[in-house]
Amino acid sequence: MRPSLLLHTFVALLVIVLAAPLAPLRAQSPSPKTNMAWWRDARFGLFIHWGLYAVPAGSWNGRTDYGEWIRFSAQIPLKTYDGFVPRFNPTKFDPASWVRMAKAAGMKYIVITSKHHDGFALFDAPGTDFDVMSTPFKRDIMRELSDECHKQGMRICWYYSIMDWHHPDYLPRRTWETDRDTVDARFDRYVAYMKEHLRTLVTKYGDIGILWFDGEWESTWNMTRGADLAKFVRSVAPHIIINNRVDGGRAGMQGFSAGGVSAGDYGTPEQEIPATGLPGVDWETCMTMNDHWGYNDHDTAWKSSKDLLRMLADIASKGGNYLLNIGPRADGTFPPESIERLAAIGAWMKINGEAIHRTTASPFSTLPFGRCTQKTVKGGTRLYFHIFDWPATGQILLPGLTNKVRKASLLANPAHTALPVRATDEGIMVTLPAASPDAINTVLAVDITGAPAIITAPQILASADIFCDTLHVSLAPQPAGVTTRYTLDGTSPVLSSAAATTPVI
Numbered sequence: 001m002r003p004s005l006l007l008h009t010f011v012a013l014l015v016i017v018l019a020a021p022l023a024p025l026r027a028q029s030p031s032p033k034t035n036m037a038w039w040r041d042a043r044f045g046l047f048i049h050w051g052l053y054a055v056p057a058g059s060w061n062g063r064t065d066y067g068e069w070i071r072f073s074a075q076i077p078l079k080t081y082d083g084f085v086p087r088f089n090p091t092k093f094d095p096a097s098w099v100r101m102a103k104a105a106g107m108k109y110i111v112i113t114s115k116h117h118d119g120f121a122l123f124d125a126p127g128t129d130f131d132v133m134s135t136p137f138k139r140d141i142m143r144e145l146s147d148e149c150h151k152q153g154m155r156i157c158w159y160y161s162i163m164d165w166h167h168p169d170y171l172p173r174r175t176w177e178t179d180r181d182t183v184d185a186r187f188d189r190y191v192a193y194m195k196e197h198l199r200t201l202v203t204k205y206g207d208i209g210i211l212w213f214d215g216e217w218e219s220t221w222n223m224t225r226g227a228d229l230a231k232f233v234r235s236v237a238p239h240i241i242i243n244n245r246v247d248g249g250r251a252g253m254q255g256f257s258a259g260g261v262s263a264g265d266y267g268t269p270e271q272e273i274p275a276t277g278l279p280g281v282d283w284e285t286c287m288t289m290n291d292h293w294g295y296n297d298h299d300t301a302w303k304s305s306k307d308l309l310r311m312l313a314d315i316a317s318k319g320g321n322y323l324l325n326i327g328p329r330a331d332g333t334f335p336p337e338s339i340e341r342l343a344a345i346g347a348w349m350k351i352n353g354e355a356i357h358r359t360t361a362s363p364f365s366t367l368p369f370g371r372c373t374q375k376t377v378k379g380g381t382r383l384y385f386h387i388f389d390w391p392a393t394g395q396i397l398l399p400g401l402t403n404k405v406r407k408a409s410l411l412a413n414p415a416h417t418a419l420p421v422r423a424t425d426e427g428i429m430v431t432l433p434a435a436s437p438d439a440i441n442t443v444l445a446v447d448i449t450g451a452p453a454i455i456t457a458p459q460i461l462a463s464a465d466i467f468c469d470t471l472h473v474s475l476a477p478q479p480a481g482v483t484t485r486y487t488l489d490g491t492s493p494v495l496s497s498a499a500a501t502t503p504v505i
Protein backbone atom coordinates (compact mmCIF):
# COMPACT_ATOMS: atom_id res chain seq x y z
CA MET A 1 0.00 0.00 0.00
CA ARG A 2 1.44 3.38 -0.97
CA PRO A 3 -0.51 6.18 0.59
CA SER A 4 -0.30 9.39 -1.29
CA LEU A 5 -0.99 12.91 -0.31
CA LEU A 6 -1.82 15.85 -2.44
CA LEU A 7 -1.42 19.06 -0.54
CA HIS A 8 -3.23 21.98 -2.05
CA THR A 9 -1.02 24.44 -3.91
CA PHE A 10 -0.20 27.16 -1.44
CA VAL A 11 -0.85 30.59 -2.88
CA ALA A 12 -0.54 33.78 -0.90
CA LEU A 13 -3.91 34.69 0.64
CA LEU A 14 -5.33 31.28 -0.22
CA VAL A 15 -7.49 30.17 2.68
CA ILE A 16 -7.36 26.51 3.57
CA VAL A 17 -9.67 25.21 6.23
CA LEU A 18 -8.19 22.35 8.20
CA ALA A 19 -10.06 20.15 10.63
CA ALA A 20 -10.37 22.00 13.93
CA PRO A 21 -8.45 20.17 16.65
CA LEU A 22 -10.55 18.68 19.47
CA ALA A 23 -10.51 20.70 22.65
CA PRO A 24 -8.03 18.88 24.88
CA LEU A 25 -9.61 17.08 27.82
CA ARG A 26 -6.92 16.09 30.22
CA ALA A 27 -7.09 13.21 32.62
CA GLN A 28 -8.18 13.83 36.11
CA SER A 29 -5.36 11.59 37.27
CA PRO A 30 -6.47 8.88 39.64
CA SER A 31 -4.94 9.18 43.09
CA PRO A 32 -1.82 6.98 43.18
CA LYS A 33 -3.30 4.45 45.58
CA THR A 34 -6.54 4.04 43.69
CA ASN A 35 -6.92 0.65 42.15
CA MET A 36 -8.39 1.48 38.73
CA ALA A 37 -7.43 -1.87 37.22
CA TRP A 38 -10.62 -3.79 38.09
CA TRP A 39 -12.76 -0.83 36.98
CA ARG A 40 -11.02 -0.52 33.60
CA ASP A 41 -11.36 -4.27 33.06
CA ALA A 42 -15.04 -4.27 34.01
CA ARG A 43 -16.36 -1.93 31.27
CA PHE A 44 -19.98 -2.63 32.26
CA GLY A 45 -21.91 -2.02 35.47
CA LEU A 46 -25.45 -1.73 36.83
CA PHE A 47 -26.75 1.52 38.30
CA ILE A 48 -29.71 1.22 40.68
CA HIS A 49 -31.88 4.19 41.68
CA TRP A 50 -34.10 3.12 44.53
CA GLY A 51 -35.68 4.92 47.43
CA LEU A 52 -38.91 6.37 48.79
CA TYR A 53 -39.71 7.85 45.36
CA ALA A 54 -40.51 4.33 44.14
CA VAL A 55 -43.72 4.54 46.24
CA PRO A 56 -45.44 7.31 44.19
CA ALA A 57 -43.83 5.67 41.10
CA GLY A 58 -43.63 8.98 39.26
CA SER A 59 -47.20 10.24 39.78
CA TRP A 60 -48.39 13.17 41.88
CA ASN A 61 -51.55 15.26 41.71
CA GLY A 62 -52.43 14.17 38.21
CA ARG A 63 -48.98 14.45 36.70
CA THR A 64 -47.22 11.24 35.78
CA ASP A 65 -43.76 12.25 34.62
CA TYR A 66 -41.86 12.44 37.90
CA GLY A 67 -38.94 10.30 38.98
CA GLU A 68 -36.45 10.42 41.84
CA TRP A 69 -36.73 14.23 41.79
CA ILE A 70 -40.44 14.09 42.69
CA ARG A 71 -40.10 15.86 46.03
CA PHE A 72 -38.40 18.79 44.26
CA SER A 73 -40.35 18.86 40.99
CA ALA A 74 -43.79 18.46 42.57
CA GLN A 75 -42.76 20.74 45.47
CA ILE A 76 -43.91 18.25 48.06
CA PRO A 77 -43.73 19.58 51.64
CA LEU A 78 -41.33 17.69 53.89
CA LYS A 79 -44.03 16.28 56.18
CA THR A 80 -46.00 14.99 53.20
CA TYR A 81 -42.92 13.35 51.72
CA ASP A 82 -42.17 11.74 55.09
CA GLY A 83 -45.51 10.01 54.62
CA PHE A 84 -43.79 7.64 52.15
CA VAL A 85 -41.69 6.18 54.98
CA PRO A 86 -44.48 4.00 56.44
CA ARG A 87 -45.43 2.99 52.88
CA PHE A 88 -42.01 1.68 51.88
CA ASN A 89 -42.20 -2.07 52.35
CA PRO A 90 -40.47 -3.94 49.50
CA THR A 91 -41.39 -7.42 50.62
CA LYS A 92 -40.34 -8.92 47.28
CA PHE A 93 -36.77 -7.59 47.56
CA ASP A 94 -34.50 -10.49 46.66
CA PRO A 95 -30.87 -9.34 46.50
CA ALA A 96 -29.68 -12.75 45.30
CA SER A 97 -31.82 -12.47 42.16
CA TRP A 98 -30.75 -8.85 41.53
CA VAL A 99 -27.08 -9.80 41.64
CA ARG A 100 -27.68 -12.93 39.57
CA MET A 101 -29.42 -10.92 36.84
CA ALA A 102 -26.66 -8.31 36.75
CA LYS A 103 -24.01 -10.99 36.64
CA ALA A 104 -25.75 -12.88 33.86
CA ALA A 105 -25.88 -9.64 31.86
CA GLY A 106 -22.08 -9.44 32.06
CA MET A 107 -22.07 -6.55 34.52
CA LYS A 108 -19.11 -6.48 36.88
CA TYR A 109 -20.21 -3.89 39.43
CA ILE A 110 -23.34 -2.43 40.96
CA VAL A 111 -23.69 1.21 42.00
CA ILE A 112 -26.78 1.79 44.16
CA THR A 113 -28.26 4.92 45.72
CA SER A 114 -27.33 4.59 49.39
CA LYS A 115 -28.83 8.07 49.77
CA HIS A 116 -30.31 10.17 46.99
CA HIS A 117 -31.14 13.89 46.88
CA ASP A 118 -34.28 13.38 49.00
CA GLY A 119 -31.96 12.51 51.89
CA PHE A 120 -33.49 9.08 52.54
CA ALA A 121 -30.89 6.41 53.35
CA LEU A 122 -31.31 2.80 52.25
CA PHE A 123 -28.93 1.72 55.01
CA ASP A 124 -28.91 1.88 58.80
CA ALA A 125 -27.60 5.44 58.75
CA PRO A 126 -25.99 7.09 61.78
CA GLY A 127 -27.35 10.46 62.86
CA THR A 128 -30.82 10.15 61.33
CA ASP A 129 -34.08 8.24 61.48
CA PHE A 130 -34.81 9.10 57.88
CA ASP A 131 -33.64 5.70 56.73
CA VAL A 132 -34.83 2.23 55.85
CA MET A 133 -34.83 1.16 59.52
CA SER A 134 -37.81 3.50 60.09
CA THR A 135 -39.89 1.81 57.41
CA PRO A 136 -42.07 -1.27 58.01
CA PHE A 137 -39.40 -3.19 56.09
CA LYS A 138 -36.74 -2.46 58.79
CA ARG A 139 -33.99 -4.32 56.93
CA ASP A 140 -30.66 -2.76 55.99
CA ILE A 141 -30.96 -3.06 52.22
CA MET A 142 -27.36 -2.06 51.62
CA ARG A 143 -26.22 -4.77 54.04
CA GLU A 144 -28.21 -7.47 52.26
CA LEU A 145 -27.19 -6.35 48.79
CA SER A 146 -23.50 -5.97 49.64
CA ASP A 147 -23.42 -9.37 51.37
CA GLU A 148 -24.94 -10.90 48.27
CA CYS A 149 -22.48 -9.10 45.97
CA HIS A 150 -19.53 -10.32 48.01
CA LYS A 151 -20.96 -13.83 47.86
CA GLN A 152 -21.47 -13.79 44.09
CA GLY A 153 -18.20 -12.01 43.19
CA MET A 154 -19.80 -8.71 42.16
CA ARG A 155 -18.27 -5.36 43.15
CA ILE A 156 -20.63 -3.28 45.27
CA CYS A 157 -20.39 0.51 45.03
CA TRP A 158 -22.30 3.34 46.69
CA TYR A 159 -23.96 6.30 45.04
CA TYR A 160 -24.18 9.09 47.63
CA SER A 161 -25.83 12.48 47.14
CA ILE A 162 -24.12 15.52 48.62
CA MET A 163 -27.27 17.57 48.04
CA ASP A 164 -29.87 16.69 50.69
CA TRP A 165 -33.43 18.06 50.64
CA HIS A 166 -34.24 16.71 54.09
CA HIS A 167 -31.41 17.33 56.56
CA PRO A 168 -31.99 20.41 58.75
CA ASP A 169 -28.36 21.56 58.36
CA TYR A 170 -28.18 21.23 54.57
CA LEU A 171 -28.11 24.50 52.69
CA PRO A 172 -29.33 26.01 50.44
CA ARG A 173 -33.04 25.26 50.76
CA ARG A 174 -35.49 25.07 47.87
CA THR A 175 -36.92 28.52 47.21
CA TRP A 176 -40.47 27.15 47.55
CA GLU A 177 -39.79 25.58 50.96
CA THR A 178 -41.59 27.95 53.28
CA ASP A 179 -42.21 25.36 55.99
CA ARG A 180 -38.58 25.08 57.15
CA ASP A 181 -36.47 28.03 58.21
CA THR A 182 -32.70 28.11 58.01
CA VAL A 183 -31.96 30.03 61.22
CA ASP A 184 -30.27 27.13 63.02
CA ALA A 185 -28.84 25.41 59.94
CA ARG A 186 -25.06 24.83 60.05
CA PHE A 187 -23.60 23.45 56.85
CA ASP A 188 -20.40 22.26 58.58
CA ARG A 189 -22.53 20.09 60.83
CA TYR A 190 -24.08 18.58 57.70
CA VAL A 191 -20.59 17.81 56.34
CA ALA A 192 -19.73 16.01 59.59
CA TYR A 193 -23.00 14.05 59.28
CA MET A 194 -22.11 13.03 55.70
CA LYS A 195 -18.66 11.91 56.80
CA GLU A 196 -20.17 9.62 59.43
CA HIS A 197 -22.44 8.14 56.76
CA LEU A 198 -19.49 7.61 54.46
CA ARG A 199 -17.30 6.14 57.19
CA THR A 200 -20.08 3.63 57.88
CA LEU A 201 -20.60 2.86 54.20
CA VAL A 202 -16.95 2.21 53.40
CA THR A 203 -15.91 0.41 56.57
CA LYS A 204 -18.90 -1.68 57.63
CA TYR A 205 -20.02 -3.33 54.39
CA GLY A 206 -16.88 -5.16 53.32
CA ASP A 207 -14.84 -4.10 50.32
CA ILE A 208 -16.48 -1.22 48.42
CA GLY A 209 -15.48 -0.50 44.81
CA ILE A 210 -16.57 3.10 44.16
CA LEU A 211 -18.01 6.06 45.97
CA TRP A 212 -20.21 7.59 43.30
CA PHE A 213 -20.96 11.11 44.43
CA ASP A 214 -23.67 13.32 42.94
CA GLY A 215 -25.63 16.47 43.77
CA GLU A 216 -22.42 18.52 44.01
CA TRP A 217 -23.62 21.54 42.03
CA GLU A 218 -25.19 23.78 44.66
CA SER A 219 -23.57 26.97 45.96
CA THR A 220 -22.47 25.47 49.28
CA TRP A 221 -20.21 22.91 47.58
CA ASN A 222 -16.87 23.64 45.92
CA MET A 223 -13.44 22.28 45.01
CA THR A 224 -12.02 22.68 48.51
CA ARG A 225 -14.89 20.89 50.21
CA GLY A 226 -14.72 18.17 47.55
CA ALA A 227 -11.00 17.65 48.01
CA ASP A 228 -11.49 17.45 51.77
CA LEU A 229 -14.27 14.88 51.39
CA ALA A 230 -12.23 12.75 48.99
CA LYS A 231 -9.27 12.90 51.39
CA PHE A 232 -11.50 11.81 54.24
CA VAL A 233 -12.91 8.86 52.28
CA ARG A 234 -9.44 7.77 51.18
CA SER A 235 -8.17 8.01 54.74
CA VAL A 236 -10.63 5.30 55.76
CA ALA A 237 -10.67 3.34 52.47
CA PRO A 238 -7.37 3.97 50.63
CA HIS A 239 -8.11 1.89 47.54
CA ILE A 240 -11.60 3.14 46.83
CA ILE A 241 -12.38 4.75 43.47
CA ILE A 242 -14.16 8.12 43.63
CA ASN A 243 -15.99 9.71 40.70
CA ASN A 244 -15.39 13.32 39.72
CA ARG A 245 -18.70 14.54 41.15
CA VAL A 246 -17.08 14.65 44.58
CA ASP A 247 -16.09 18.27 43.96
CA GLY A 248 -17.51 21.29 42.21
CA GLY A 249 -15.50 21.05 39.01
CA ARG A 250 -17.75 19.04 36.69
CA ALA A 251 -18.51 20.92 33.51
CA GLY A 252 -22.09 19.99 32.56
CA MET A 253 -23.63 16.73 31.42
CA GLN A 254 -20.55 15.97 29.30
CA GLY A 255 -19.25 14.94 32.69
CA PHE A 256 -15.62 15.99 32.58
CA SER A 257 -13.94 18.22 35.12
CA ALA A 258 -13.03 21.73 34.04
CA GLY A 259 -9.34 21.86 33.17
CA GLY A 260 -9.10 18.15 33.91
CA VAL A 261 -8.70 18.90 37.58
CA SER A 262 -10.65 16.85 40.09
CA ALA A 263 -10.22 15.20 43.45
CA GLY A 264 -12.01 12.24 41.85
CA ASP A 265 -10.65 9.55 39.59
CA TYR A 266 -12.88 9.57 36.55
CA GLY A 267 -15.31 11.56 34.42
CA THR A 268 -19.05 10.92 34.41
CA PRO A 269 -20.86 11.76 31.16
CA GLU A 270 -24.58 11.51 31.83
CA GLN A 271 -27.01 10.19 29.21
CA GLU A 272 -24.40 10.79 26.52
CA ILE A 273 -21.42 9.13 24.92
CA PRO A 274 -18.38 11.22 24.02
CA ALA A 275 -17.90 11.58 20.25
CA THR A 276 -14.42 10.09 20.37
CA GLY A 277 -12.20 8.22 22.78
CA LEU A 278 -10.25 10.33 25.24
CA PRO A 279 -6.78 8.83 25.57
CA GLY A 280 -5.51 8.93 29.13
CA VAL A 281 -8.89 9.88 30.60
CA ASP A 282 -11.01 7.40 32.54
CA TRP A 283 -14.74 7.91 32.06
CA GLU A 284 -18.04 6.15 32.49
CA THR A 285 -21.30 6.97 30.75
CA CYS A 286 -24.32 6.50 33.00
CA MET A 287 -27.62 6.02 31.23
CA THR A 288 -31.26 5.16 31.86
CA MET A 289 -33.01 2.27 30.11
CA ASN A 290 -36.09 4.46 29.62
CA ASP A 291 -36.43 8.17 30.46
CA HIS A 292 -36.21 7.98 34.26
CA TRP A 293 -33.65 6.94 36.85
CA GLY A 294 -36.15 6.21 39.63
CA TYR A 295 -39.16 3.98 38.90
CA ASN A 296 -41.94 5.59 36.87
CA ASP A 297 -44.80 3.31 35.96
CA HIS A 298 -45.94 5.53 33.07
CA ASP A 299 -42.60 5.62 31.28
CA THR A 300 -42.72 3.38 28.21
CA ALA A 301 -39.80 5.01 26.36
CA TRP A 302 -37.62 1.93 26.65
CA LYS A 303 -34.45 1.80 24.63
CA SER A 304 -34.24 -1.37 22.57
CA SER A 305 -31.80 -4.13 23.50
CA LYS A 306 -30.19 -3.48 20.13
CA ASP A 307 -29.53 0.17 21.03
CA LEU A 308 -28.23 -0.75 24.47
CA LEU A 309 -25.89 -3.41 23.09
CA ARG A 310 -24.56 -1.15 20.37
CA MET A 311 -23.99 1.62 22.89
CA LEU A 312 -22.05 -0.82 25.05
CA ALA A 313 -19.79 -1.67 22.09
CA ASP A 314 -19.49 2.01 21.16
CA ILE A 315 -18.45 2.99 24.69
CA ALA A 316 -15.96 0.12 25.02
CA SER A 317 -14.48 1.05 21.63
CA LYS A 318 -13.81 4.52 23.03
CA GLY A 319 -12.22 3.21 26.19
CA GLY A 320 -15.09 4.03 28.55
CA ASN A 321 -17.39 2.16 30.94
CA TYR A 322 -21.16 1.82 30.63
CA LEU A 323 -23.25 2.18 33.79
CA LEU A 324 -26.77 1.18 32.84
CA ASN A 325 -29.63 2.03 35.18
CA ILE A 326 -32.59 0.19 36.61
CA GLY A 327 -35.22 1.81 38.83
CA PRO A 328 -36.75 -1.00 40.94
CA ARG A 329 -40.42 -0.87 41.91
CA ALA A 330 -41.63 -0.24 45.45
CA ASP A 331 -42.25 -3.94 46.01
CA GLY A 332 -38.55 -4.68 45.48
CA THR A 333 -38.72 -6.09 41.95
CA PHE A 334 -37.10 -4.89 38.76
CA PRO A 335 -39.58 -3.74 36.07
CA PRO A 336 -40.18 -6.61 33.60
CA GLU A 337 -38.92 -4.46 30.69
CA SER A 338 -35.59 -4.06 32.48
CA ILE A 339 -35.40 -7.79 33.18
CA GLU A 340 -36.02 -8.52 29.49
CA ARG A 341 -33.26 -6.14 28.45
CA LEU A 342 -30.79 -7.56 30.95
CA ALA A 343 -31.54 -11.03 29.60
CA ALA A 344 -31.03 -9.98 25.97
CA ILE A 345 -27.76 -8.29 26.85
CA GLY A 346 -26.75 -11.38 28.80
CA ALA A 347 -27.43 -13.67 25.83
CA TRP A 348 -25.11 -11.55 23.69
CA MET A 349 -22.49 -11.21 26.42
CA LYS A 350 -22.42 -14.94 27.02
CA ILE A 351 -21.02 -15.37 23.51
CA ASN A 352 -19.24 -12.06 23.03
CA GLY A 353 -18.34 -10.86 26.53
CA GLU A 354 -14.62 -11.22 25.85
CA ALA A 355 -14.96 -8.44 23.25
CA ILE A 356 -16.02 -6.06 26.08
CA HIS A 357 -14.35 -7.17 29.32
CA ARG A 358 -10.66 -6.34 29.78
CA THR A 359 -10.53 -4.57 26.41
CA THR A 360 -9.11 -1.18 25.54
CA ALA A 361 -10.11 1.47 23.02
CA SER A 362 -10.12 0.90 19.28
CA PRO A 363 -6.88 1.54 17.40
CA PHE A 364 -8.99 2.75 14.42
CA SER A 365 -10.36 6.28 14.47
CA THR A 366 -13.54 5.15 12.70
CA LEU A 367 -14.79 2.03 10.95
CA PRO A 368 -17.50 2.06 8.30
CA PHE A 369 -19.23 -1.09 9.54
CA GLY A 370 -19.13 -0.85 13.33
CA ARG A 371 -16.63 -0.66 16.19
CA CYS A 372 -13.40 -2.25 17.38
CA THR A 373 -12.00 -3.18 20.79
CA GLN A 374 -8.69 -4.88 21.52
CA LYS A 375 -6.62 -6.71 24.06
CA THR A 376 -3.03 -7.84 24.29
CA VAL A 377 -2.67 -11.61 24.03
CA LYS A 378 0.34 -13.89 24.02
CA GLY A 379 2.38 -13.14 20.91
CA GLY A 380 0.35 -10.16 19.76
CA THR A 381 -3.03 -8.51 19.85
CA ARG A 382 -6.58 -9.72 19.53
CA LEU A 383 -8.75 -7.23 17.69
CA TYR A 384 -12.52 -7.53 18.10
CA PHE A 385 -14.46 -6.09 15.19
CA HIS A 386 -18.06 -5.41 16.23
CA ILE A 387 -19.93 -5.69 12.94
CA PHE A 388 -23.21 -3.73 13.00
CA ASP A 389 -23.67 -3.66 9.21
CA TRP A 390 -23.05 -7.03 7.60
CA PRO A 391 -21.47 -6.57 4.16
CA ALA A 392 -23.62 -7.68 1.23
CA THR A 393 -20.42 -8.64 -0.62
CA GLY A 394 -19.48 -11.23 2.01
CA GLN A 395 -16.11 -9.46 2.34
CA ILE A 396 -15.07 -7.10 5.05
CA LEU A 397 -12.10 -4.75 4.82
CA LEU A 398 -10.13 -3.98 7.97
CA PRO A 399 -8.92 -0.66 6.62
CA GLY A 400 -5.23 0.13 6.74
CA LEU A 401 -4.34 -2.87 8.88
CA THR A 402 -0.85 -4.08 7.91
CA ASN A 403 -0.10 -6.76 10.53
CA LYS A 404 0.27 -10.43 9.81
CA VAL A 405 -3.01 -12.13 10.70
CA ARG A 406 -2.71 -15.36 12.63
CA LYS A 407 -6.40 -16.18 12.70
CA ALA A 408 -9.77 -14.57 12.06
CA SER A 409 -12.98 -16.14 13.35
CA LEU A 410 -16.45 -15.24 14.59
CA LEU A 411 -17.13 -15.44 18.32
CA ALA A 412 -20.66 -16.58 17.41
CA ASN A 413 -19.25 -19.63 15.66
CA PRO A 414 -18.87 -22.24 18.41
CA ALA A 415 -16.08 -24.02 16.48
CA HIS A 416 -14.27 -20.69 15.87
CA THR A 417 -13.55 -21.86 12.33
CA ALA A 418 -10.80 -19.79 10.70
CA LEU A 419 -12.11 -17.46 8.00
CA PRO A 420 -10.21 -16.78 4.75
CA VAL A 421 -8.01 -13.69 5.04
CA ARG A 422 -5.89 -11.85 2.47
CA ALA A 423 -3.69 -8.75 2.56
CA THR A 424 -4.64 -6.08 0.01
CA ASP A 425 -3.38 -2.59 -0.79
CA GLU A 426 -6.23 -1.22 1.30
CA GLY A 427 -5.82 -3.41 4.35
CA ILE A 428 -6.84 -6.91 5.44
CA MET A 429 -9.82 -8.46 3.68
CA VAL A 430 -11.78 -11.17 5.52
CA THR A 431 -14.34 -13.40 3.84
CA LEU A 432 -17.42 -13.78 6.02
CA PRO A 433 -20.31 -16.25 5.88
CA ALA A 434 -23.19 -14.97 3.72
CA ALA A 435 -25.59 -14.43 6.62
CA SER A 436 -24.73 -12.64 9.84
CA PRO A 437 -25.14 -14.82 12.92
CA ASP A 438 -26.22 -11.81 15.03
CA ALA A 439 -28.21 -8.97 13.50
CA ILE A 440 -27.30 -6.64 16.37
CA ASN A 441 -23.56 -7.10 16.59
CA THR A 442 -21.48 -9.99 15.25
CA VAL A 443 -17.96 -10.00 16.63
CA LEU A 444 -15.08 -10.91 14.36
CA ALA A 445 -11.98 -11.77 16.42
CA VAL A 446 -8.72 -11.20 14.56
CA ASP A 447 -5.43 -12.31 16.08
CA ILE A 448 -2.45 -10.38 14.78
CA THR A 449 1.23 -10.46 15.59
CA GLY A 450 2.52 -7.48 17.53
CA ALA A 451 0.66 -4.26 18.24
CA PRO A 452 -1.78 -3.02 15.59
CA ALA A 453 0.00 -1.17 12.76
CA ILE A 454 -2.62 0.81 10.90
CA ILE A 455 -2.00 3.15 8.00
CA THR A 456 -4.55 5.90 7.96
CA ALA A 457 -5.30 8.42 5.26
CA PRO A 458 -2.78 11.21 5.75
CA GLN A 459 -4.09 13.84 8.10
CA ILE A 460 -2.91 17.42 7.91
CA LEU A 461 -2.01 18.90 11.29
CA ALA A 462 -1.36 22.61 11.72
CA SER A 463 -1.51 25.10 14.57
CA ALA A 464 -4.05 27.27 12.77
CA ASP A 465 -6.91 26.52 10.43
CA ILE A 466 -6.46 29.64 8.32
CA PHE A 467 -3.26 31.17 6.96
CA CYS A 468 -2.40 34.06 4.71
CA ASP A 469 1.41 34.08 4.88
CA THR A 470 3.31 30.99 6.00
CA LEU A 471 2.26 28.05 8.12
CA HIS A 472 4.10 24.99 9.34
CA VAL A 473 2.05 21.98 8.30
CA SER A 474 2.91 18.45 9.39
CA LEU A 475 1.26 15.07 8.97
CA ALA A 476 -0.10 12.69 11.56
CA PRO A 477 2.51 10.02 12.30
CA GLN A 478 2.24 6.73 10.45
CA PRO A 479 3.52 3.35 11.60
CA ALA A 480 7.25 2.60 11.12
CA GLY A 481 8.14 1.80 7.53
CA VAL A 482 5.45 4.00 5.97
CA THR A 483 6.47 7.08 4.03
CA THR A 484 4.03 9.80 3.00
CA ARG A 485 4.95 11.73 -0.18
CA TYR A 486 3.46 14.99 -1.33
CA THR A 487 3.50 17.59 -4.07
CA LEU A 488 2.72 21.30 -3.91
CA ASP A 489 1.91 21.86 -7.58
CA GLY A 490 -1.40 20.10 -7.83
CA THR A 491 -0.06 16.94 -9.47
CA SER A 492 -0.41 13.47 -7.97
CA PRO A 493 2.59 12.41 -5.88
CA VAL A 494 4.76 9.60 -7.21
CA LEU A 495 7.54 7.58 -5.60
CA SER A 496 10.10 10.28 -6.37
CA SER A 497 8.01 13.08 -4.79
CA ALA A 498 9.23 14.71 -1.59
CA ALA A 499 8.78 12.70 1.58
CA ALA A 500 6.92 14.44 4.38
CA THR A 501 9.32 14.03 7.25
CA THR A 502 9.64 17.56 8.55
CA PRO A 503 6.94 20.21 8.63
CA VAL A 504 6.09 21.65 5.22
CA ILE A 505 6.15 25.43 5.01
Ligand code: GLC
Pocket residue numbers: 049068069214215270286293
Ligand atom coordinates in the same frame (compact mmCIF):
# COMPACT_ATOMS: atom_id res chain seq x y z
C1 GLC B 1 -28.54 13.52 37.92
C2 GLC B 1 -29.79 13.49 38.72
C3 GLC B 1 -29.94 12.30 39.54
C4 GLC B 1 -29.36 11.03 39.03
C5 GLC B 1 -28.04 11.25 38.37
C6 GLC B 1 -27.46 10.03 37.72
O1 GLC B 1 -27.49 14.09 38.58
O2 GLC B 1 -29.87 14.59 39.57
O3 GLC B 1 -31.26 12.14 39.90
O4 GLC B 1 -29.15 10.25 40.13
O5 GLC B 1 -28.14 12.24 37.47
O6 GLC B 1 -26.27 10.35 37.06
